[in-house]
Amino acid sequence: MSYVDETIQMLKEKYSAQPEFIQATTEVLESIRPVIEAKEDEYKRDALLERLVEPDRQIIFRVPWIDRNGNAHVNTGYRVQFNNSIGPYKGGLRLHPSVNISIIKFLGFEQIFKNSLTGLPIGGAKGGSDFDPKGKTDREIMSFCKNFMLELYKYIGADTDVPAGDIGTGAREIGYMFGAYKRIRRTHEGVLTGKGLAYGGSLARTEATGYGLLYLTQEMLKCNGIDISGKTVLVSGSGNVAIYAIEKAQQLGAKVVTCSDSNGWVYDPDGIDLAALKEIKEVNRQRLTEYKKYRPDSEYHEGRGVWSVKADIALPCATQNELRIEDAKALVANGITAVAEGANMPTTAEAVKYLQSNGVLLAPAKAANAGGVATSALEMSQNSERLNWTFEKVDSKLKDIMVSIFHNMSDAAEKYGMGKNYVAGANIAGFEKVLDAMVEQGIC
Numbered sequence: 001m002s003y004v005d006e007t008i009q010m011l012k013e014k015y016s017a018q019p020e021f022i023q024a025t026t027e028v029l030e031s032i033r034p035v036i037e038a039k040e041d042e043y044k045r046d047a048l049l050e051r052l053v054e055p056d057r058q059i060i061f062r063v064p065w066i067d068r069n070g071n072a073h074v075n076t077g078y079r080v081q082f083n084n085s086i087g088p089y090k091g092g093l094r095l096h097p098s099v100n101i102s103i104i105k106f107l108g109f110e111q112i113f114k115n116s117l118t119g120l121p122i123g124g125a126k127g128g129s130d131f132d133p134k135g136k137t138d139r140e141i142m143s144f145c146k147n148f149m150l151e152l153y154k155y156i157g158a159d160t161d162v163p164a165g166d167i168g169t170g171a172r173e174i175g176y177m178f179g180a181y182k183r184i185r186r187t188h189e190g191v192l193t194g195k196g197l198a199y200g201g202s203l204a205r206t207e208a209t210g211y212g213l214l215y216l217t218q219e220m221l222k223c224n225g226i227d228i229s230g231k232t233v234l235v236s237g238s239g240n241v242a243i244y245a246i247e248k249a250q251q252l253g254a255k256v257v258t259c260s261d262s263n264g265w266v267y268d269p270d271g272i273d274l275a276a277l278k279e280i281k282e283v284n285r286q287r288l289t290e291y292k293k294y295r296p297d298s299e300y301h302e303g304r305g306v307w308s309v310k311a312d313i314a315l316p317c318a319t320q321n322e323l324r325i326e327d328a329k330a331l332v333a334n335g336i337t338a339v340a341e342g343a344n345m346p347t348t349a350e351a352v353k354y355l356q357s358n359g360v361l362l363a364p365a366k367a368a369n370a371g372g373v374a375t376s377a378l379e380m381s382q383n384s385e386r387l388n389w390t391f392e393k394v395d396s397k398l399k400d401i402m403v404s405i406f407h408n409m410s411d412a413a414e415k416y417g418m419g420k421n422y423v424a425g426a427n428i429a430g431f432e433k434v435l436d437a438m439v440e441q442g443i444c
Ligand code: NDP
Pocket: 165, 166, 167, 168, 169, 209, 237, 238, 239, 240, 241, 242, 260, 261, 262, 263, 317, 318, 319, 320, 322, 342, 343, 344, 369, 370, 372, 373
């Protein structure tokens, strides 16, 4: 059995209760196979793959907090510091009831390669909690965030590990966590990114993941002879990534006709009204059912269904495994040209294979949504310099990074004879740099 297959089998046996982690590691290991096979004996002797798939450390802790009636609750907090070969650990904090160790490990593992692809010196990590911010008051969120940081602060620092936002963790939560960190540590340092502009945040960080997704998509289409202007686009989600993906798609002349939340989805044939969407989600924190009040000609549907609409480009921007095989079949039947992943691992393995084998251009998450973490790294640079860059400067660096990520993954796919398999290209390009760093820094 090859070294790659042995490692996948070991993971399946050892972590059988962690399906998302197995899915993510298997996908990466399968695609870096040609790189490993070139020096199989050496890498096996040095346990390179075992070292790659086992996090440096996993921190799991209790987070007590007090609700509006004075009752105490307890959630579980996580920080998985996966690999810091190329820089301090970096990765978001997810607050969602579905969070468990499998999800945090899958996200942390993916983050290693994504961060490497940005070309910036950042390692891979992820964290969060099964706390559900939905329906909570500001004071409840504050109580949770302060108590979360009361434990997390021991393990993070501007040159050690710099967490950021993710699902359920936006500027409000980062603010409360930063406030708690400062009170404990008595130091104003760039320990978190996604901070408010008044206390060390970066312009364009809010927009970065969605904008970056579109910069990369535009470059991928351009290199395949397609102009994004005039194309019809499907977006899922209506959170941070989705909203700014819609904004940039519209700026580039495309028409976005859908968005969704965890209850249902909207179809607006005239194009999503972004101002209405921002008011519903960013200002009022309401459900998408409200959208029809702003746009009476739009349709609201309960449940899933975004991918059943005919379009040229699909941008899944909600959550993992939201684009399944039946969705991929519907997209292909409707003549989809490209899928670019704004969310992390939104497309199931089966759906990825189906889309690729039907000639759909597929930009994987670790490349396509790397704009968020790349801009977080730019926030770290500004904090170190104690300077603030203009929106234009950050946005222009973001665009350059996304264009270069596309070419890195495209070149890697070509180098290993994989044509337009950008999934493999991104994994290989991200892996090669981490591999060099791990080898050069010794085994133990
Ligand atoms: P938000 O919390 O801002 O938004 C998430 C959106 O997805 C909401 O519309 C939410 O609906 C929906 N959603 C969440 N879970 C589900 C579910 N199980 N089924 C259907 N819809 C769901 O998160 P972000 O926009 O920040 O993140 C979205 C994705 O992008 C995640 O995969 C995240 O890891 C990834 N990402 C985010 C980055 C960032 O900078 N923010 C950077 C890189 C990746 P509802 O409001 O009803 O819960």
